[in-house]
Structures are given as structure tokens and as C-alpha cells.
Amino acid sequence: MTLRIIATGGTFDKHYDELEGKLGFDKSHLPQVILRARMTLPVQLEELPLLDSLDMNDADRQRILGACLRADETGIVVVHGTDTMKQTAEVLGAAQLPKTIVLTGAMIPYETKNSDALFNFGFACGIAQALPHGVYIAMNGRIFAWDKVRKNRSLGRFE
Amino acid sequence: MTLRIIATGGTFDKHYDELEGKLGFDKSHLPQVILRARMTLPVQLEELPLLDSLDMNDADRQRILGACLRADETGIVVVHGTDTMKQTAEVLGAAQLPKTIVLTGAMIPYETKNSDALFNFGFACGIAQALPHGVYIAMNGRIFAWDKVRKNRSLGRFE
Amino acid sequence: MTLRIIATGGTFDKHYDELEGKLGFDKSHLPQVILRARMTLPVQLEELPLLDSLDMNDADRQRILGACLRADETGIVVVHGTDTMKQTAEVLGAAQLPKTIVLTGAMIPYETKNSDALFNFGFACGIAQALPHGVYIAMNGRIFAWDKVRKNRSLGRFE
Amino acid sequence: MTLRIIATGGTFDKHYDELEGKLGFDKSHLPQVILRARMTLPVQLEELPLLDSLDMNDADRQRILGACLRADETGIVVVHGTDTMKQTAEVLGAAQLPKTIVLTGAMIPYETKNSDALFNFGFACGIAQALPHGVYIAMNGRIFAWDKVRKNRSLGRFE
Numbered sequence: 001m002t003l004r005i006i007a008t009g010g011t012f013d014k015h016y017d018e019l020e021g022k023l024g025f026d027k028s029h030l031p032q033v034i035l036r037a038r039m040t041l042p043v044q045l046e047e048l049p050l051l052d053s054l055d056m057n058d059a060d061r062q063r064i065l066g067a068c069l070r071a072d073e074t075g076i077v078v079v080h081g082t083d084t085m086k087q088t089a090e091v092l093g094a095a096q097l098p099k100t101i102v103l104t105g106a107m108i109p110y111e112t113k114n115s116d117a118l119f120n121f122g123f124a125c126g127i128a129q130a131l132p133h134g135v136y137i138a139m140n141g142r143i144f145a146w147d148k149v150r151k152n153r154s155l156g157r158f159e
Numbered sequence: 160m161t162l163r164i165i166a167t168g169g170t171f172d173k174h175y176d177e178l179e180g181k182l183g184f185d186k187s188h189l190p191q192v193i194l195r196a197r198m199t200l201p202v203q204l205e206e207l208p209l210l211d212s213l214d215m216n217d218a219d220r221q222r223i224l225g226a227c228l229r230a231d232e233t234g235i236v237v238v239h240g241t242d243t244m245k246q247t248a249e250v251l252g253a254a255q256l257p258k259t260i261v262l263t264g265a266m267i268p269y270e271t272k273n274s275d276a277l278f279n280f281g282f283a284c285g286i287a288q289a290l291p292h293g294v295y296i297a298m299n300g301r302i303f304a305w306d307k308v309r310k311n312r313s314l315g316r317f318e
Numbered sequence: 319m320t321l322r323i324i325a326t327g328g329t330f331d332k333h334y335d336e337l338e339g340k341l342g343f344d345k346s347h348l349p350q351v352i353l354r355a356r357m358t359l360p361v362q363l364e365e366l367p368l369l370d371s372l373d374m375n376d377a378d379r380q381r382i383l384g385a386c387l388r389a390d391e392t393g394i395v396v397v398h399g400t401d402t403m404k405q406t407a408e409v410l411g412a413a414q415l416p417k418t419i420v421l422t423g424a425m426i427p428y429e430t431k432n433s434d435a436l437f438n439f440g441f442a443c444g445i446a447q448a449l450p451h452g453v454y455i456a457m458n459g460r461i462f463a464w465d466k467v468r469k470n471r472s473l474g475r476f477e
Numbered sequence: 478m479t480l481r482i483i484a485t486g487g488t489f490d491k492h493y494d495e496l497e498g499k500l501g502f503d504k505s506h507l508p509q510v511i512l513r514a515r516m517t518l519p520v521q522l523e524e525l526p527l528l529d530s531l532d533m534n535d536a537d538r539q540r541i542l543g544a545c546l547r548a549d550e551t552g553i554v555v556v557h558g559t560d561t562m563k564q565t566a567e568v569l570g571a572a573q574l575p576k577t578i579v580l581t582g583a584m585i586p587y588e589t590k591n592s593d594a595l596f597n598f599g600f601a602c603g604i605a606q607a608l609p610h611g612v613y614i615a616m617n618g619r620i621f622a623w624d625k626v627r628k629n630r631s632l633g634r635f636e
Contacts, residue, residue: 126285357618444603459516
């Protein structure tokens with residue numbers, strides 16, 4: 001089995017730009033994360049444009065769907081911003097692909113102390129190999145079917 | 160669903176003792192790891208004596224089996240040293256409990272830069288919720304049934 | 319000898335707010351930094367309002383001057399944003415206090431991977447004990463007298 | 478001014494070997510530390526054999542003295558194990574070189590969470606530029622002349 005990892009940005013991949021003095025995107029941290037995880041499973045990383053998920057539009061979601069469609073792998077982890085993760089999950093879920101697609105992300109950027117990014121990424125990599133075909137949101141230790149979840153923004157968590 | 164986490168030591172929980180100048184065990188890092196993971200799933204942490212898995216004997220493995228037997232939860236993650244993880248998995252596997260028990264650990268201590276501990280812990284927490292009852296070893300992105308795995312020590316990985 | 323540390327904010331103390339999804343200020347990281355440094359020298363930490371130094375006005379700088387004036391200690395480290403560090407150094411320098419006052423900060427927040435904050439803080443703590451009375455800017459391995467420095471913003475460094 | 482950094486090992490540079498499962502030495506972390514510190518001062522790094530300072534003998538100390546003698550720079554930071562830092566300081570001090578030589582190290586390895594290594598390194602880099610010629614031990618916020626210091630091993634600190 002090979003796992004496909006699709007990077008789309010979100011808090012997970014936010015980067016502190018020291019000249020600008022603010023958070024944005026540079027390259028994805030995922031190549032480094034995959035090395036750090038010492039993954040012995042073969043992995044294909046695909047880096048789409050990195051976006052804050054509040055800035056994603058329909059075309060961006062179609063691009064993610066296209067990447068899932070074209071993937072040879074049946075296990076896919078999509079690293080995504082949490083704010084509109086549900087909307088992307090709906091687009092992917094409606095397509096009813098014969099694949100296990102797991103969306104995950106982070107509340108704290110990977111490069112920030114005390115980040116949940118590495119935990120969530122590991123969590124999603126487990127689920128993508130273990131659950132039947134379908135589209136799931138997997139964050140902070142909980143797994144949700146794509147059509148049975150909402151983000152509680154005041155608590156910063158999915159329910 | 161509630162997840163039970165059982166700490167038994169291993170590289171994951173090794174701690175640098177600054178007076179002795181060497182690695183040993185103090186308290187488990189798991190309470191801090193669970194907070195960092197922002198787990199919204201209820202979790203029960205049980206801390207057994209923390210041991211290097213090369214120092215574990217039959218009684219130590221029976222203690223781990225006892226903890227799994229007594230657990231109310233059907234999903235269990237056992238954090239364990241990698242050197243004898245297979246032996247403990249065999250003891251747990253032979254008991255054929257109606258639970259999903261996932262053993263995991265780390266190649267690099269949690270408190271050391273570039274550690275795989277948080278990834279592996281997330282990975283195991285996903286699998287413990289997603290796979291059927293059974294005993295599994297889950298490390299570095301791969302899942303093994305307890306009776307179909309061995310550790311390749313020269314490469315530092317399970318096969 | 320006792321060292322006084324005055325926290326005023328800046329990139330050093332920026333904190334990622336996981337509900338807002340952006341960088342701001344919460345409590346200073348300096349209590350934790352001082353513990354981590356295992357400082358055996360007595361230290362007095364004074365926390366002023368934490369500000370982005372671009373948001374500092376004359377009253378804010380007078381408050382910092384007041385803290386330096388009132389301090390019993392003759393060695394003082396001021397943790398400050400880099401963008402207007404020079405302006406604050408000028409206010410402190412003009413007062414010609416019989417103290418060694420060292421302004422420092424960071425290009426990358428303390429809580430972000432690969433931060434220079436701990437290095438700069440150690441650097442300033444050394445200089446505050448070693449140089450004659452005066453006001454200095456100490457960043458990234460270089461020491462500047464307050465009246466002989468400017469920040470090159472395009473390179474993100476003092477010259 | 479240029480600063481010379483001499484790496485000799487010690488806790489600062491200890492590295493966790495994931496195949497052996499114990500602490501030893503690989504390459505020095507100092508190239509990475511110097512980049513992280515964003516040092517704008519020119520720096521010459523010289524890497525001597527990396528040793529636990531309990532394993533250092535007279536020849537090892539003469540090698541360090543030789544490196545200090547040959548250095549063109551008048552400011553030198555020696556990164557060294559703490560257990561015999563005083564003995565090396567005595568060898569360097571007796572030579573009465575017209576240079577400012579600062580020995581520093583760490584209680585916790587650079588690559589371990591909560592390490593004091595980066596603080597101590599910054600501290601020493603400040604002192605090496607600011608104090609008159611002489612040999613100093615600089616650890617955890619305190620500066621000692623080479624002939625007025627001892628290590629209290631039960632407290633893990635210099636006095």
C-alpha cells in the first residue's frame with residue numbers, strides 16, 4: 001500500500017516570515033514532517049497551492065477533488081485549514097470515490113511550540129489505512145463522517 | 160467512545176536527567192502529550208511502571224495484560240519500548256480480548272528534537288478507533304498484526 | 319549582582335492565538351525562558367504592557383525609562399520589538415543613567431521553531447554584566463552603542 | 478571583529494543515536510546553532526574531536542590550548558563539557574594569552590526540549606566581545622574567572 005498526502009495549506013503549514021513579521025505560507029513543512037515520522041510506508045506527497053482555507057473558492061476545492069480523482073492510491077490524507085474543512089469534505093464526499101480520504105489540519109502551526117500538527121497528521125495516516133472507503137474529518141483524536149460534523153469556532157473544535 | 164492510553168516506558172518516555180547526565184525515566188510525558196494533542200475524545204491515562212523494554216520480564220508483560228483485561232474501554236493504545244514490543248504483543252494477542260489494542264512507541268524520545276513520538280501516538284490513536292478487535296503494532300506509518308511482524312534492529316524498523 | 323529583565327513585548331514574546339488564528343500577546347514567555355536558562359544569577363523580572371514596537375508611543379517609552387530609573391539593579395536587559403528598538407534606545411541613552419542597559423529582541427518568536435530569541439536573551443544577559451554603563455542594542459551576535467546603529471529592514475538586521 | 482567558536486563536545490553537543498538507543502556524538506550542532514542565531518558578526522567555527530569532558534586527557538586539553546594559540550581572533554568561545562570545564566580553563570588560564578576566552582556548555586543537550594544550550598552560547602558570545610583578555614567560565618547567567626570557580630555536581634551548577 002502507498003499513501004497519498006495532499007498539502008493544501010491551512011494553519012498546519014503556516015510559516016512565520018521574519019522580514020514581514022507575520023504568518024503566511026512558504027514551502028510546505030510536509031517533506032520534513034514525513035522524514036521526521038520515519039514513515040516506512042511508501043508515501044506520495046502532492047503539494048497544491050497553499051492557502052488559508054478562508055481564502056479557498058470553488059475552483060480550489062475542485063482542484064483538490066481532481067487530485068483525489070487522479071490519485072492511484074486508495075488511501076489519501078488531505079492537510080487542510082480547519083475553517084472550511086467541512087465545505088471541502090462535502091465536495092469530496094459528494095463525489096463518492098472508492099477511496100478512503102481523510103482531511104486533517106492543525107489548531108497550532110507545525111512550526112510553533114506545542115503544535116498538534118504532528119499528532120493530527122499521524123492520526124489521519126492511521127485512519128486512511130484502517131477505515132472503509134469514504135470521506136472523513138480527523139482532528140484532535142476524533143473521527144467524523146463528512147456529513148456529520150460542524151466546526152465550533154468559539155471552542156476551536158469539531159463536533 | 161473513550162480511549163485508554165497505557166504508559167509502560169520505552170524510548171518514547173525517556174528523559175534526560177541533568178544531574179546524572181544520562182537518559183532514564185521520570186514521569187511520563189503522556190499527560191502533556193494528550194494536552195498538546197488537544198484531544199476532544201475522552202481519554203483515560205494509566206501509568207504503569209516506566210521501563211526500558213529490554214528490562215521487561217514476564218511479570219511486567221502480565222501487568223500490561225492485566226491492565227488491558229480490566230479496562231472498560233474497547234480501544235487501547237499501549238506506549239511501549241520497541242525492542243520487545245513484539246513479545247508483549249504476543250502475550251496480549253494470545254489472550255484474544257474483544258478489544259482493539261495498538262502498541263506504539265518511538266525511535267527518538269518525545270523530548271528530543273525531531274522525535275517521531277507524537278506522530279506515532281496520533282497514528283495509534285486513529286487505528287485504535289478504526290480497526291476491528293485484535294492486537295496491532297503501529298509504528299512509523301505502518302500497521303502490523305501482532306503475529307506478522309519482526310523488528311529489524313540494524314535498520315531500526317519493523318517489518 | 320542581580321540582573322533586571324524588563325519585558326515590553328516585540329516579536330520575542332509574540333504568541334499564536336489558536337482561536338483567533340493569529341499572532342498577538344498573551345503572558346510573557348520570560349518566566350519560562352529564565353527557568354529554562356537555569357539562571358543561577360539572581361534575576362528580577364518586570365513585565366510592562368506587551369506591545370508590538372510599531373505600536374509604541376512616547377508614553378510607552380517613558381514608562382520603560384521610568385522602569386530603568388527606578389531599578390535598584392545596575393545591569394538591565396530590556397526585551398523589545400526590533401522595529402523601534404533604536405527609538406527607545408535613544409530615549410534611554412539621552413537619560414545617561416549610571417547603569418548598563420541592553421536592549422534585545424528576536425527576529426522569530428520564542429515559541430516558533432528555529433527562533434533566535436533564547437540566543438539573543440543570553441547574549442544580552444552577558445553584555446549587561448560585562449560592559450561599562452551605557453545603553454546598547456545587542457542582537458544576533460553584534461553589540462551597538464545606542465547612537466551608532468540603524469535597522470536595515472529589507473535585510474532584517476541592525477547595522 | 479571576528480569571533481572564533483571551538484567545539485569540543487560535552488552535553489551541549491550530545492546526540493541521540495536512534496539505532497543504538499543512547500546518547501553519543503555525531504556532528505556538532507554548532508553550524509545549525511550559528512545559523513539559528515542569525516549571527517551578523519563574522520564567525521569562524523573550528524570543530525575539534527567531540528568528547529564527553531570526563532573522557533578528556535592532557536593531550537585533549539593541549540589540543541584546545543593549541544587551537545586558542547593559533548587563532549587569529551582575540552575573542553574565543555569554547556563549547557565544552559561541564560564536568561572538567563574547570564581543568565581545561567586552568568590549562569588555558571595558565572597560558573596567559575592576550576585573548577578573551579570564554580568556556581561554556583549546557584546542562585541539557587541542545588537537541589533536547591528545554592535545553593539551556595542556546596542561552597549559554599549566546600551568553601558566552603556576548604562576554605567574549607565585552608570582557609578584557611582572560612579566561613572565563615560562563616554558564617547559566619553567571620561569569621567566573623578561571624581561577625575562582627568550582628562545579629557543585631550535586632546541584633549541577635558552578636559556584
